[in-house]
Amino acid sequence: MDKIQTVRINSLSYGGQGIGKLENGKVVFVSYALPEETVKIEIIKKKKSFAIGRILEIIEPSEKRIEPLCSAFGKCGGCVWQNIPYEEQAKIKESQVREIISHQIELKEEIFKPIIKAVNPWRYRNKIEFSYGMDKAGQIFLGLFRSNSYKIIDLDDCFLTDDKIKEILKTGRNFAKENNLTVFKMKKNEGLLRSLIVRYGFNTQELMINLVAANSDLPTSHLISGKNKIKEKIDDLTFLISPESFFQSNTNMTEVLLNTILNLIDSDKLENIYDLFCGTGIIGLFIAGKTKKPLIGIESNDSTILDAKENAELNQIGNTHFITGEVEKAILDISGNITANGLIIVDPPRVGLHPKALKVLTELKSATIIYVSCNPTTLARDLAAFVNSGFKIEVIQPIDMFPQTYHIETIVKLT
Numbered sequence: 001m002d003k004i005q006t007v008r009i010n011s012l013s014y015g016g017q018g019i020g021k022l023e024n025g026k027v028v029f030v031s032y033a034l035p036e037e038t039v040k041i042e043i044i045k046k047k048k049s050f051a052i053g054r055i056l057e058i059i060e061p062s063e064k065r066i067e068p069l070c071s072a073f074g075k076c077g078g079c080v081w082q083n084i085p086y087e088e089q090a091k092i093k094e095s096q097v098r099e100i101i102s103h104q105i106e107l108k109e110e111i112f113k114p115i116i117k118a119v120n121p122w123r124y125r126n127k128i129e130f131s132y133g134m135d136k137a138g139q140i141f142l143g144l145f146r147s148n149s150y151k152i153i154d155l156d157d158c159f160l161t162d163d164k165i166k167e168i169l170k171t172g173r174n175f176a177k178e179n180n181l182t183v184f185k186m187k188k189n190e191g192l193l194r195s196l197i198v199r200y201g202f203n204t205q206e207l208m209i210n211l212v213a214a215n216s217d218l219p220t221s222h223l224i225s226g227k228n229k230i231k232e233k234i235d236d237l238t239f240l241i242s243p244e245s246f247f248q249s250n251t252n253m254t255e256v257l258l259n260t261i262l263n264l265i266d267s268d269k270l271e272n273i274y275d276l277f278c279g280t281g282i283i284g285l286f287i288a289g290k291t292k293k294p295l296i297g298i299e300s301n302d303s304t305i306l307d308a309k310e311n312a313e314l315n316q317i318g319n320t321h322f323i324t325g326e327v328e329k330a331i332l333d334i335s336g337n338i339t340a341n342g343l344i345i346v347d348p349p350r351v352g353l354h355p356k357a358l359k360v361l362t363e364l365k366s367a368t369i370i371y372v373s374c375n376p377t378t379l380a381r382d383l384a385a386f387v388n389s390g391f392k393i394e395v396i397q398p399i400d401m402f403p404q405t406y407h408i409e410t411i412v413k414l415t
């Protein structure tokens, strides 16, 4: 097989790569190539059933192709779709959700709702983790990982975050240089600086910077200056965020997500709310605040649960109970109490629901489930299990929380 080939790109994968066919009929994935383009590629990896190619030349560009905003686009692992207009990105995500789910379950067209587009396609992230790196000449870098690599791309801005980031990147890099600090090298397991994690409250203008160092002599969490948590406001609620806690990364769109969920539930009938994988309690507290119904939240991370409890107090939402535990275990204790008018919210990490949690949930005789997913492939698998157990999918609502990337958030209502 020729290492250099000319390929026509037909579609995009979930993951953002262009998909085409090699001369021998094998599927090839090509990063940054778009549908309806002809590209000259070099085959960089061969697997049994597919290959991976790298663009050498765009022979016939797509009419939709645009100039990326960021000069690091194509090298940096952060964005995959800056070369596609935002409107088009949203359309692609909408059809990927439909395709991935329809592959597993046959559903009526009207169940799939049009995607809710992002309020801001740029500068929307409230959290970003930059890593320190060093080249052979000892020059210190601060930026993001190259795609599929541990190499660092040195950055002076990132268009996904607030523009304060420029000053922070400059300061973070100079701080390392001026103090002659070393950079952690994973292969040798030596050196000091690892990463700089920035969190920003868009509605409070509060800023948190965590400098992560690889030195066992340092305490695990050491406050250098300011407070140990920042606040962010979403709708009429205020949330505390600690360094280790999960917090939805797109502030504006979280407000849209919460209101979309609220509109999907029947507040009058609602008896209890179970927020599984509750994080700092955002979804459960929002619904409990609006409906005044009791809330139980489950989350595996200790410090996140402490934030959730504080958030309930801060917003004066009573009748809440937050439990530290793994959903797949903790659910066994609560499933017997879930009544027909109970609302279960599940918002698992990308792997989706653990088989044990899925088993308990699918065996419920009646309840409303709101499944919030950040990965349509595991969502499709879990939805198939619900449908096979007699649940009905009422609404599938994609919502774009992550413009310029291939990531898709989807809200599903099951009854």
Ligand SMILES: C[S@@+](CC[C@H](N)C(=O)[O-])C[C@H]1O[C@@H](n2cnc3c(N)ncnc32)[C@H](O)[C@@H]1O
Residues within 6 Å of the ligand: 246, 247, 248, 277, 278, 279, 280, 281, 282, 283, 298, 299, 300, 301, 304, 325, 326, 327, 328, 347, 348, 349, 374
């Ligand atoms: C996608 S986040 C959702 C958080 C929250 N619903 C929100 O909107 O902010 C998933 C959360 O699940 C937690 N988690 C991961 N695996 C878990 C498990 N097996 N049991 C309970 N929580 C888990 C993570 O710590 C994280 O906070």
